[in-house]
Amino acid sequence: MTADADFTHAAERALLRQVAANVRSHNLLQPEQKVLVAVSGGCDSMVLLDLLHRLTPRHHWILGVAHFNHQLRGPEADADEAFVRDHAARLGLPFFAGRGDVRALARQHGWSLEMAARTLRLDFLIRTASEWGSPTIALGHHADDQVELFFLRILRGAGGEGLEGMHWKSPAPAGRDPRRSTETVPALIRPLLNLPKATLRAYAAWRKLPFREDRSNLAPDILRNRIRNELLPLLESAYQPGLRQTIPRVMEIVGAEAAAVRLWAQQWCASPSPPFHQLPEAVQRAVIRLQLRRLGREPSFTLVEQLRLRPGRRIHAGPNLWFIRDKSGQVHVAPPADLNFRTAQHTLDLQQPGRTAFGGAELSWRITPTRGPRIGTPRPGVEFFDADKVGPSVRLRFWQPGDRFQPLGFTRPAKLQDLFTAAGVPAPERRLRLVAETSSGTIFWVEGLQPGELFKLTPETRRRLRWECRRANPGCDTAPAVLASHGINDFEHG
Structure with a gap:
């Protein structure tokens, strides 16, 4: 040099x-x-x-x-x-x-x-x-790092707090385990x-x-x-020869606005008024981010939004780690989940329309004559099956080890555990997912996944089973997870 x-x-x-x-x-x-x-x-x-x-x-x-x-x-x-x-x-x-x-x-x-x-x-x-x-x-x-970070965070969908960039001085994160007691940590300069x-x-x-x-x-x-x-x-x-001068100005403006929202959130945490649900969305997010950081967790947008929109529900945040936000806006580390498999089951007679409660969900069914696969406008939580393929009675139960299921579009059954992994279902939540199988033991429906390939409506269908599942917390009343029609081997290494 x-x-x-x-x-x-x-x-x-x-x-x-x-x-x-x-x-x-x-x-x-x-x-x-x-x-x-x-x-x-x-x-x-x-x-x-x-x-x-x-x-x-x-x-x-x-x-x-x-x-x-x-x-x-x-x-x-x-x-x-x-x-x-x-x-x-x-x-x-x-x-x-x-x-x-x-x-x-x-x-x-x-x-x-x-x-x-x-x-x-x-x-x-x-x-x-x-x-x-x-x-x-x-x-x-240095200054060039700030500009690079600005575009890196824009491409990753950051908000105002992320776009303000690095600070001259900031507290170092407390560590990777948010459950340990908060300790004094060095400052990053x-x-x-x-x-x-x-x-x-x-x-x-x-x-x-x-x-x-x-x-x-x-x-x-x-x-x-x-x-x-x-x-x-x-x-x-x-496009902009002065990019390295203009971007820092943008970061300063955005940072000042983010700091104002952060101050509002800090004041609310010290004195929670007005009620959490009356706060502007930006302040709600800042309140949750602030609490997560105090619990030692660096918040992601998805985690913040799930806690913001789902009060009272356990939100998965990592291996054996769950958070919950109560209705007042306070975020807590949730107790460990019950990872035991549930063995309860219930037999349903489908020959007459019916309704039952099981596993925290309410299910209803009805068989009607039909010609072909027409089902009209789909509704959340509602699935349709070929009633003659399903049979006159089914068994309702929870997911069990070794279960295999062939979702719509698959050429053969896959391990249900691998399908849950592919759909992003957290391990503890899988234990709560309901499964319906025919009298011969073939699964035709899994809560939250696509319906069974072998039981779909076809031009030969003459009787249609309307199957509906509702529960208070989102689960089976949401649209089924979409799984690509990959070969079975793609899901056998979970």
Whole structure:
């Protein structure tokens, strides 16, 4: 690397003054405090470490260096760790290393590698800072990261709170287990947040700072990389040359509005008035997000909406984790679900119209003459079957281990467990799903799934069974889950 021709001693002094001003104006650090600096070995974090180290004699900070090895790039990742370790030793700073199985965590939770890596890295940084006694973790995020994050979150459907971007200083998440007691966690600070990437690169060249290039930053299968390397250059060249100036303004405006909603939500949580259902939707969402974070859970839009719209109902939020919102608007961790299989069953005589209550649901049936498969306008919770194929009596029960079912469009039966997985039905909720089978033991209906392929109406149908299921909580009174007509093997590895 050679020094940037436009970078001078004056620019170097100005950059040091700017970072010091950022620390002072945003109250990022106090004199003589410990600071754990997260260093990947890349340009941004190496510049951050260098700048803080040069400012330390004036502020008497006590710096420590933390590096997390994601173990995704084999020898290259190990070389990154050794590089940062050696650099910390040259500066005379304590070094903390961490490792984690990113791929295993991603498989366990169904996450992307990026999400799993971020989670493990943050867990390591929080744990290390707490054990070392540092109230602060310094990160190398810069202005270009903010712009990339804006578009990343837009593409993922974020609201105002997400589009306001990263803060100069924010509390670190409490951890991945929202049920453990809330503990004091270090603050995350970003002293370089208003500095462009080009300035950091020029400074590194000027100072002849060594750093490691991570090849994964060029991988096109990572969305953030495509935004950085493809989308932003296109927008700047063809639509808005001043994109890196206009986007931060948008983020500031959106962030201010989100902060106002957040303040309203905080005030409501301290004094719940007016009633929750009278709050504007934006404030309702903010109230739920605030409570989830206090419970240690980073809220998703789906989780927030389910809690907002379904008071009194247990909402699945992860392995063995459920939340519930009461009618007053308070969110609680729900007790563990009953995972035992239910053995109750009930035999129904279909030869006469009837109605019965079973398993928290109300079912009704009626057989009428018909010609062909015409059923008219479908209604939620109502299914139609060929009555002669179903037979004069059926058995109503709950899902049991080993059950197999052939939904509409499937060429042969699949494990019901795999069908539930494909339809996104949480494990504890599956135990509550009702099943109806013929006298010969063939399942023709499963609550919430498509009707049975072998019992559908055809041009030869002469008698039609109208089958209706209703319950107070959404379940069988919702439209059946749509499962693609894949081969049976697609569902046999759940």
